[in-house]
Amino acid sequence: MTIFNEGIEQLFAAIIAGYKKPSSYEAEKLHPKQLSEPYNTFAKMRKIGGAEYEYGHYRYYMDDGNTFYKEAVFMQDFIDDYDKIVPFDAAYSSYSKMDDSQLRTYFTWRTKVRQGHVENISISYAFCYLYELLNDIGVIDATDGINKLIAFWSAFKKYSDRLDSCLLEWIRDYFVVHHAELTEQFAVVSRRFPVPCYTMDVEQIKKTISCDWDDLKTIELSSSFKITNGRFYKANDAMTVEKCACYVVRSLAKLFKDNGVDFRKMFHKMCRERMSSLFKNIPHKTVSMPPAVVKIDALESIKRSARGWHREYLSFDAYKSVVGYIMKCIEIKMRKAFGYKKSLQMPSISQLENGFLSPPTYRGRHSLRQLKTWKGKAYGVIISPAFEQTIVKAILEYCQMAHVAIKDEEIMQARLVTIDMSKLAEIKRDHEETAQKLILSEDMQEEQTFKQSPPATVGTGEMSGVDGFVNVLSREELVLVSTLLAGGQAPANSEMLIEAINGKALSVIADNVIDCAEGVVCINDFYFDDLKTAAGGQNQ
Numbered sequence: 001m002t003i004f005n006e007g008i009e010q011l012f013a014a015i016i017a018g019y020k021k022p023s024s025y026e027a028e029k030l031h032p033k034q035l036s037e038p039y040n041t042f043a044k045m046r047k048i049g050g051a052e053y054e055y056g057h058y059r060y061y062m063d064d065g066n067t068f069y070k071e072a073v074f075m076q077d078f079i080d081d082y083d084k085i086v087p088f089d090a091a092y093s094s095y096s097k098m099d100d101s102q103l104r105t106y107f108t109w110r111t112k113v114r115q116g117h118v119e120n121i122s123i124s125y126a127f128c129y130l131y132e133l134l135n136d137i138g139v140i141d142a143t144d145g146i147n148k149l150i151a152f153w154s155a156f157k158k159y160s161d162r163l164d165s166c167l168l169e170w171i172r173d174y175f176v177v178h179h180a181e182l183t184e185q186f187a188v189v190s191r192r193f194p195v196p197c198y199t200m201d202v203e204q205i206k207k208t209i210s211c212d213w214d215d216l217k218t219i220e221l222s223s224s225f226k227i228t229n230g231r232f233y234k235a236n237d238a239m240t241v242e243k244c245a246c247y248v249v250r251s252l253a254k255l256f257k258d259n260g261v262d263f264r265k266m267f268h269k270m271c272r273e274r275m276s277s278l279f280k281n282i283p284h285k286t287v288s289m290p291p292a293v294v295k296i297d298a299l300e301s302i303k304r305s306a307r308g309w310h311r312e313y314l315s316f317d318a319y320k321s322v323v324g325y326i327m328k329c330i331e332i333k334m335r336k337a338f339g340y341k342k343s344l345q346m347p348s349i350s351q352l353e354n355g356f357l358s359p360p361t362y363r364g365r366h367s368l369r370q371l372k373t374w375k376g377k378a379y380g381v382i383i384s385p386a387f388e389q390t391i392v393k394a395i396l397e398y399c400q401m402a403h404v405a406i407k408d409e410e411i412m413q414a415r416l417v418t419i420d421m422s423k424l425a426e427i428k429r430d431h432e433e434t435a436q437k438l439i440l441s442e443d444m445q446e447e448q449t450f451k452q453s454p455p456a457t458v459g460t461g462e463m464s465g466v467d468g469f470v471n472v473l474s475r476e477e478l479v480l481v482s483t484l485l486a487g488g489q490a491p492a493n494s495e496m497l498i499e500a501i502n503g504k505a506l507s508v509i510a511d512n513v514i515d516c517a518e519g520v521v522c523i524n525d526f527y528f529d530d531l532k533t534a535a536g537g538q539n540q
Contacts, residue, residue, distance in 0.1 A: 142178035224324030321355035
């Protein structure tokens with residue numbers, strides 16, 4: 001029993017002593033696994049962006065332009081040769097949104113691009129490469145940056161056109177930031193773009209700015225209503241409609257000027273808007289630029305001041321509804337004057353009011369009192385009786401001036417002939433021979449005429465009408481008529497020959513066939529087609 005108790009005591013003592021004795025066990029220290037390349041480089045790059053490695057995943061902080069720039073500088077000389085292509089789709093591309101396989105795909109593709117081989121790939125990768133160039137990553141200077149942006153855009157366009165609208169704005173911003181370093185003007189740079197800077201034709205824009213009012217399509221750039229898109233324009237002689245409409249616009253411009261209104265203000269306006277920053281919605285380093293005004297072209301300029309960024313641009317949309325109201329009124333009056341059966345309804349006066357009332361917070365007719373001086377005057381001119389009277393008068397003036405007539409609801413115009421220089425010598429020789437014959441005695445002239453072609457007598461069974469008239473013409477007279485029908489001009493000193501021809505026409509068809517209005521010698525439109533048929537048969 002004693003021995004047993006001693007054993008128990010020794011056991012408890014040993015247990016107690018074991019608790020007091022320092023433990024021989026120490027916790028094992030875990031060292032992070034050493035990453036192989038290129039993954040080690042990717043990990044270092046992510047730390048620049050504020051990423052932390054936690055339980056096998058990366059926890060990201062929000063990216064900004066400066067962070068992307070620092071990461072891009074770190075990776076600017078990195079190259080890769082990955083044998084896989086992993087897709088990538090992100091609203092705003094950045095390195096931090098790519099996993100390791102996507103990073104390897106991107107840098108392998110970028111390596112080929114820098115070697116001149118642009119291959120098709122997910123559009124998000126393309127945007128990431130553009131962000132690098134816009135941040136001056138991988139470029140020698142600003143000129144090299146512009147060239148590489150345009151070259152990549154042109155090469156990648158065969159795969160996607162989603163870069164077009166973005167690069168038009170981003171290259172403009174790049175030009176603004178680096179304008180002091182660049183030797184070329186933006187207008188010169190933009191000629192190398194794979195798409196035009198403007199959806200409108202540049203020549204038409206210049207004509208619209210000049211306000212010459214001699215081209216209907218340039219006028220319609222500033223109009224919500226387009227005559228050239230309507231049935232009336234397509235159903236008639238388009239050239240006559242265009243010239244008439246332009247003549248009316250020029251007449252209205254004079255009306256507005258007489259009332260103290262600059263008509264040009266309705267067609268284009270220089271607008272100004274505040275810009276939050278350049279390179280909007282893309283990761284870009286902070287832009288540090290002194291106050292300056294950078295002229296992009298004749299239509300746009302960017303201004304940097306203490307108040308921030310501003311854009312000034314020429315707009316053709318400011319008063320589109322007002323110009324549209326005017327152009328519709330012009331077509332309505334032209335339809336009536338030209339005898340077009342289908343009429344248009346007059347535009348609502350509210351269209352005119354809403355077009356002048358700016359900003360659109362104005363409501364009701366009483367708000368017209370708040371219009372600026374020139375707008376109020378312009379509104380008064382348009383609603384005055386003189387407005388419609390001027391349109392109608394101008395249409396009639398043009399029709400009279402251009403010899404426009406309406407027949408069976410069709411616009412007809414006197415044909416203004418031009419001389420065929422190759423036939424001038426022959427016509428002149430024939431004319432001289434005829435002139436010599438016309439001074440012969442009356443008896444000799446009648447005898448010669450009778451020998452050449454006996455006159456046709458209406459109602460005697462012989463040829464009558466236009467055929468009969470052609471049949472009684474001498475060779476010289478027939479040559480002159482044929483020349484006019486073919487679009488030629490009558491030679492000088494043809495008055496006697498023309499009188500002889502019209503004299504025979506009066507005796508056969510009781511009308512003149514050659515008109516000499518305002519010094520222009522031409523065939524009467526009423527007999528043109530019949531004469532062409534008859535004279536053509538005679539020439540065969």
